[in-house]
Amino acid sequence: AQSVSQHNHHVILSEAASLELGCNYSYGGTVNLFWYVQYPGQHLQLLLKYFSGDPLVKGIKGFEAEFIKSKFSFNLRKPSVQWSDTAEYFCAVRTSGGGADGLTFGKGTHLIIQP
Amino acid sequence: GAGVSQSPSNKVTEKGKDVELRCDPISGHTALYWYRQSLGQGLEFLIYFQGNSAPDKSGLPSDRFSAERTGGSVSTLTIQRTQQEDSAVYLCASSRGTGETQYFGPGTRLLVL
Numbered sequence: 001a002q003s004v005s006q007h008n009h010h011v012i013l014s015e016a017a018s019l020e021l022g023c024n025y026s027y028g029g030t031v032n033l034f035w036y037v038q039y040p041g042q043h044l045q046l047l048l049k050y051f052s053g054d055p056l057v058k059g060i061k062g063f064e065a066e067f068i069k070s071k072f073s074f075n076l077r078k079p080s081v082q083w084s085d086t087a088e089y090f091c092a093v094r095t096s097g098g099g100a101d102g103l104t105f106g107k108g109t110h111l112i113i114q115p
Numbered sequence: 116g117a118g119v120s121q122s123p124s125n126k127v128t129e130k131g132k133d134v135e136l137r138c139d140p141i142s143g144h145t146a147l148y149w150y151r152q153s154l155g156q157g158l159e160f161l162i163y164f165q166g167n168s169a170p171d172k173s174g175l176p177s178d179r180f181s182a183e184r185t186g187g188s189v190s191t192l193t194i195q196r197t198q199q200e201d202s203a204v205y206l207c208a209s210s211r212g213t214g215e216t217q218y219f220g221p222g223t224r225l226l227v228l
Contacts (some may be wrong), residue, residue: 102150
């Protein structure tokens with residue numbers, strides 16, 4: 001079965017700092033990749049997704065992620081974070097085919113942005 | 116409605132009681148998913164529906180858990196004889212079809228005393 005690893009459980013940054021959150025998955029076949037965000041008191045929202053094509057994908061609020069197949073990675077980046085980016089970030093993978101359609105999530109990264 | 120809705124938003128029950136959680140997907144979405152979010156286990160997939168059928172029940176943790184969907188819309192997740200380890204937030208998501216992006220509801224926070 002596939003698994004997803006998020007290397008940083010807690011990250012604290014100052015406003016305007018650059019952000020990179022790591023995500024690695026274990027599955028050798030075709031995958032769809034996602035980053036979801038959960039702001040305090042709110043439900044999970046989709047930040048960005050990769051299905052196919054250009055491995056550099058851009059999402060909402062200035063976030064982007066790069067799919068590197070050889071490294072089984074899908075790291076999330078933002079050049080300059082804001083206080084409002086404080087949230088929990090989840091990487092998720094779905095393997096295509098085989099009748100399974102549920103997402104496998106990483107444990108999440110709790111990001112705190114200090115003003 | 117505009118998004119996925121779930122009810123109740125919070126549920127407190129006693130160990131051994133049965134509970135029913137409800138999910139109302141986005142209108143027109145044929146696929147519906149249940150997940151569980153707990154401190155120890157993170158976000159876990161439970162079951163998904165395509166229409167009224169459930170091709171993948173692999174994530175249901177025990178036979179105390181069951182789910183159904185009728186009319187291709189509303190789904191209920193039932194937990195029988197609840198245990199304290201069932202305490203978690205139960206999330207529902209829907210998508211236009213299998214393989215499409217999943218949109219999540221606000222969840223039901225279940226506490227088993």
